[in-house]
Amino acid sequence: MEIIEITKQNTGFMKGFIDEDMLENIGRIFYRGLAVVDEDEIRCAMIWEVLNLENNRSNESRICFFKAGDEEAASGILDAYDMKVMAEDIRVSSVVMPVENRRAEKEILKRAGFSVMLTESDQIILSLSELLELSIMKSKAIPDNILTLRDISVGQFRNGISKCLKNGKKGLCEDLSYLDISFFENDVSCCNETDGDIDSFLLFHVLPSGMLSIQLMISMNPDARNVLLGMMRQFVLNMDQEYTRDTKVLLNRHNQASLLLSEKLFPRNIGIPVYSGSRQE
Numbered sequence: 455m456e457i458i459e460i461t462k463q464n465t466g467f468m469k470g471f472i473d474e475d476m477l478e479n480i481g482r483i484f485y486r487g488l489a490v491v492d493e494d495e496i497r498c499a500m501i502w503e504v505l506n507l508e509n510n511r512s513n514e515s516r517i518c519f520f521k522a523g524d525e526e527a528a529s530g531i532l533d534a535y536d537m538k539v540m541a542e543d544i545r546v547s548s549v550v551m552p553v554e555n556r557r558a559e560k561e562i563l564k565r566a567g568f569s570v571m572l573t574e575s576d577q578i579i580l581s582l583s584e585l586l587e588l589s590i591m592k593s594k595a596i597p598d599n600i601l602t603l604r605d606i607s608v609g610q611f612r613n614g615i616s617k618c619l620k621n622g623k624k625g626l627c628e629d630l631s632y633l634d635i636s637f638f639e640n641d642v643s644c645c646n647e648t649d650g651d652i653d654s655f656l657l658f659h660v661l662p663s664g665m666l667s668i669q670l671m672i673s674m675n676p677d678a679r680n681v682l683l684g685m686m687r688q689f690v691l692n693m694d695q696e697y698t699r700d701t702k703v704l705l706n707r708h709n710q711a712s713l714l715l716s717e718k719l720f721p722r723n724i725g726i727p728v729y730s731g732s733r734q735e
Contacts, residue, residue: 455527457534460487460501471496474662476519479503484628488534490527498527500535504542505628515539515735517549520559528562539735548732550575560729568731575725576707579665583699585690590683594691600684602692603635603643606652611635614645614652618672625657625670626706639666642692644685646675654678656685658703666693667704 460468462481468489469477479485484507490498501519506512522528539547549568551559552575560570585591603611615630624630638657646654654673658666673681693701707725 455490455492455497455530457488457490457530460489460499468496468499471521472499472501472519475665475667476501478662479518482629483632486538488531488538490523490531492527497523498531500531502535502547503628504544507542508631509622512545513543515542515544515547517547517551520549520551520556520563522559522562525562528559532562532566544735546732547735548730550728550730553727553729556729563729563731567733569733570729570731573728573730575728577725578705578707579726580703580705581699582690582693582697582701582703585703586694586699588690590687591690593687596688596691597646597681597684599647600681600688601645601647602641602688603638603645603657604640606645606647608635610647610650610652611645614655617651617653617674618655618670621672621674623670623672625668625672627669630670638669641696642666642689644688644692646673646681646685648675654681654685656682656689658689661704665702665704666697668706 458464460472460477460480465477465480471489479501480487484504485501486504487499487501489496489500499519499521500517502515502517505514505516522531547568549563549570553572564570618624619631627633637659639660643658644656645652653675655670657668657670659669661667671682671685673679673685675681693703
């Protein structure tokens with residue numbers, strides 16, 4: 455039995471055991487991964503993201519994938535994980551994983567000191583056809599200042615992202631400062647331009663599964679509420695031109711602004727059941 459780091463070079467070997475949408479993150483600067491391999495067979499794998507390495511807050515680790523084939527392999531990978539988080543001065547480890555087929559992993563994590571409970575995910579999944587039925591889509595009017603990402607320059611994009619970072623806003627991208635404009639779906643993602651400068655973003659990324667996942671939703675415009683609603687309307691119209699009606703969109707209610715917008719736009723939608731928990735390191 456051998457414990458190895460998951461890298462861009464060996465992700466092909468990991469396919470089938472690790473979810474393709476999760477595996478795509480390997481290679482991004484703050485993502486880490488470990489796997490237990492025995493005679494060319496994967497017995498356990500874990501992927502996590504390190505948070506706050508570039509600010510003055512306590513370092514955190516967010517485990518986003520954990521799959522254990524057996525107790526021995528899981529014990530080995532958790533021991534290796536402990537060494538990794540110690541080296542990066544991680545103070546808190548958290549975990550969120552879907553309930554389906556993860557009951558054994560839940561018990562393993564509880565024995566490792568995590569307080570794990572059943573809860574509702576921050577993520578909701580909607581189809582394009584459902585988005586087109588939203589009340590905000592009764593009007594097709596889009597303010598002239600709202601543009602599709604493909605219509606702005608790389609320089610405008612970088613300047614807008616710099617403003618987000620100065621305001622401490624990264625959305626779901628801890629590595630936002632390292633991501634190129636090509637990471638985002640330029641044909642559907644939106645922004646708001648004021649006097650030549652970008653002050654708002656609604657950015658999506660296309661996952662390997664084909665689902666579109668929200669990455670950043672922010673408005674630094676004085677009329678932020680209407681700008682956000684306008685960008686959402688533009689996004690849906692863009693999607694309707696580029697994708698089929700059954701295309702799925704993954705929305706994450708990761709902060710107060712996105713939660714409030716979600717409750718307004720999708721009051722009847724709930725997140726999938728997940729096991730969620732944390733432990734002090």
